[in-house]
Amino acid sequence: xxxxxxxxxxxxxxxGAYAILGVCAIFTYRLVAVVNFTGAxxxxxxxxxxxxxxxxxxxxxxxxxxxxxxGALAALAVGLVMATWFSGAAASTKAAVxxxxxxxxxxxxxxxxxxxxxxNFPDLIPGSAFRLAGVEVTWAAxxxxxxxxxxxxxxxxxxxxxxxxxxxxxxxxxxxAAELIGIRVKLLALSVWAVMGAVTAFALMxxxxxxxxxFMSLSLLVVPALAAxxxxxxxxxxxxxxxxxAIGIIEGLASGLDTFSQYRGAIPxxxxxxxxxxxxxxxxxxxxx
Amino acid sequence: MTELTIKQLVVARGGIPVxxxxxxxxRSGEISVVLGSNGAGKTTSLEGISGIIPAKGxxxxxxxxxxxxxxxxxxxxxxxxxxxGRTVFPDMTTEENLKVALAPGASLEEAYGLFPELVQxxxxxxxxxSGGEQQMLVIARALVGRPKVILIDEMSxxxxxxxxxxxxxxxxxxxxxGMAVLLVEQFANLALGVGNRAYxxxxxxxxYNGGCExxxxxxxxxxxxxxxxVADSVAMHA
Numbered sequence: 001x002x003x004x005x006x007x008x009x010x011x012x013x014x015x016g017a018y019a020i021l022g023v024c025a026i027f028t029y030r031l032v033a034v035v036n037f038t039g040a041x042x043x044x045x046x047x048x049x050x051x052x053x054x055x056x057x058x059x060x061x062x063x064x065x066x067x068x069x070x071g072a073l074a075a076l077a078v079g080l081v082m083a084t085w086f087s088g089a090a091a092s093t094k095a096a097v098x099x100x101x102x103x104x105x106x107x108x109x110x111x112x113x114x115x116x117x118x119x120n121f122p123d124l125i126p127g128s129a130f131r132l133a134g135v136e137v138t139w140a141a142x143x144x145x146x147x148x149x150x151x152x153x154x155x156x157x158x159x160x161x162x163x164x165x166x167x168x169x170x171x172x173x174x175x176x177a178a179e180l181i182g183i184r185v186k187l188l189a190l191s192v193w194a195v196m197g198a199v200t201a202f203a204l205m206x207x208x209x210x211x212x213x214x215f216m217s218l219s220l221l222v223v224p225a226l227a228a229x230x231x232x233x234x235x236x237x238x239x240x241x242x243x244x245x246a247i248g249i250i251e252g253l254a255s256g257l258d259t260f261s262q263y264r265g266a267i268p269x270x271x272x273x274x275x276x277x278x279x280x281x282x283x284x285x286x287x288x289x
Numbered sequence: 290m291t292e293l294t295i296k297q298l299v300v301a302r303g304g305i306p307v308x309x310x311x312x313x314x315x316r317s318g319e320i321s322v323v324l325g326s327n328g329a330g331k332t333t334s335l336e337g338i339s340g341i342i343p344a345k346g347x348x349x350x351x352x353x354x355x356x357x358x359x360x361x362x363x364x365x366x367x368x369x370x371x372x373x374g375r376t377v378f379p380d381m382t383t384e385e386n387l388k389v390a391l392a393p394g395a396s397l398e399e400a401y402g403l404f405p406e407l408v409q410x411x412x413x414x415x416x417x418x419s420g421g422e423q424q425m426l427v428i429a430r431a432l433v434g435r436p437k438v439i440l441i442d443e444m445s446x447x448x449x450x451x452x453x454x455x456x457x458x459x460x461x462x463x464x465x466x467g468m469a470v471l472l473v474e475q476f477a478n479l480a481l482g483v484g485n486r487a488y489x490x491x492x493x494x495x496x497y498n499g500g501c502e503x504x505x506x507x508x509x510x511x512x513x514x515x516x517x518x519v520a521d522s523v524a525m526h527a
Contacts, residue, residue: 169378
C-alpha cells in the first residue's frame with residue numbers, strides 16, 4: 001500500500017505538466033476554436049532553443065526568457081497560418097492542419113536537435129521541496145503544479161472579469177459577429193497563440209529534465225494533454241487540471257506495478273478511449289432501449 | 290452629418306455576380322430601405338458593404354473610400370452590420386453582450402433606454418432569450434458601439450408582427466437620434482412605413498430609387514417592381 005502511495009506521488013510532476021498542457025489545449029480550443037496538436041511541439045521548440053543556448057554557454061537567466069519568447073513566436077507562426085488561411089474552416093479541418101503541422105515540426109525538430117542525441121537539460125528549479133510517503137517531491141513538481149493551478153484560475157478570472165476577456169469569449173463564440181462589432185479578431189487570436197506558446201515552453205523547460213530528453217518525446221506529450229482536455233470536455237479548465245493530475249498519478253501507480261509498468265505509456269490513450277465512450281453513453285443507451 | 294455612398298457595387302458569390310453595379314446613399318437621420326424578393330441580392334449587398342465578402346465598386350463613408358478595408362476596420366470607423374439570424378454571443382449574458390461592444394463614452398443605459406425589455410433580462414444568458422429579445426439585443430449591441438451608420442439585415446425574420454412593429458419603432462428612434470440606417474427587410478409595408486428612401490432590387494440591380502411614401506401608396510407598383518417580367522407575364526395571361 002505504501003509503495004503504491006509512493007508511486008502515485010512520483011506521478012505528481014508528470015501530472016502537473018499534463019495539467020498545464022491540457023489547460024493550454026482548452027485555452028486554444030475555447031478561444032480560437034482549434035483542437036491544437038502542436039501545443040507540446042511548440043513548447044519543445046522553445047525548450048530546445050533554451051537548451052541550445054545553455055549548451056553554448058549562454059547563462060540560464062538569458063536562455064530561459066529567449067526560449068519562452070521562441071515558444072511564443074513558434075506559436076504565433078502556427079496561429080498566423082490558422083488565422084490567415086483556416087479561420088473559416090471546420091473544426092475537423094483545423095485539427096487536421098495542426099496534426100500535419102505537428103508532423104512537420106517534429107521532423108524539423110529532430111533534424112535540428114540531432115534526433116535521439118542526448119542533451120544537457122538544466123534543472124531550472126533544482127532541489128527537493130519536501131518528502132511525501134517516502135518520496136522526494138521536487139520543487140520542479142511543486143512549481144509545475146502551481147503553474148497549472150495559477151494558469152487555470154487566472155485564465156478563468158481574466159475571461160470573466162476583463163474587457164479583453166469578454167472580447168475573447170465573443171471571438172470564440174462568433175468570430176464574424178465579433179469582427180462586425182469592431183473587435184480586433186486577428187490580433188486577439190494571435191495573442192492567444194502567443195500566450196499558449198510561452199506558457200507551454202516554460203512548463204516543458206521545468207519538466208524536461210525528468211522526461212526522455214529528445215524532441216519527439218516532448219512533442220508527443222500532446223497525447224496526455226489532449227486526454228486531460230477531453231476530461232474537461234474541451235470546456236472546463238478545472239476538470240482538465242484535475243484530469244491531467246489524475247493521468248500523471250495513474251501513470252505513477254502503473255509504474256509501481258510490475259505487470260502494468262511496461263504499458264503505462266498507453267494510459268493516456270486508454271483515458272481518451274474511456275472518455276469518448278462515456279461521452280457516447282446516451283446515444284448507446286437510447287439504441288439499446 | 291454622416292453619409293455612406295455606394296457606387297457601382299458589384300458582389301459575387303462563387304464567381305457569379307449577385308449584385309450588379311448598384312448605387313445607394315444613406316444619410317444621418319434617415320432610414321434607407323432595401324426591398325426585393327428572395328435572391329434579389331439584398332443580404333449580399335450588405336455583406337459587400339460591411340466587408341464580410343469582397344466587393345468591387347466604391348464605398349465612401351464621409352468621403353473616405355473604405356472599400357479596400359477589412360470588416361473589422363470598417364466597423365471601427367463607424368459602420369456596424371446587424372447580421373441576419375440574431376447573432377448574439379450565446380454563452381454570454383445580455384449585459385456581457387452589450388459590454389463587449391461598448392464604445393468609449395457610451396453607456397449601457399442607451400441600450401436599455403431603447404429596449405427597456407432587456408433590463409429584466411440583463412443577467413440571463415443570451416441563448417435563453419426569445420427571438421424578439423435576441424433581435425433587440427443585437428440592435429442594442431450595435432447601438433452602444435456608437436456607429437455612424439448601421440446596416441440591419443432582415444430583423445423581422447421569424448418574429449411575430451407585434452415584435453416587428455416594436456423593432457421598427459426602435460429603428461426609427463435610432464435614425465431620429467442622428468444615425469444613418471440601411472434596412473434590408475421582407476416586410477415591405479412596415480419598412481416603408483418607417484423609412485425615408487427606398488431601393489428595390491431585382492436580380493442584383495436597383496429598379497427603384499425614390500421616396501418610401503410614394504411606394505407605400507402604390508402597392509401595384511411595388512408588386513410590379515418585386516416581380517418585374519413575371520408580373521407582366523401573369524397579367525398578360527390573366
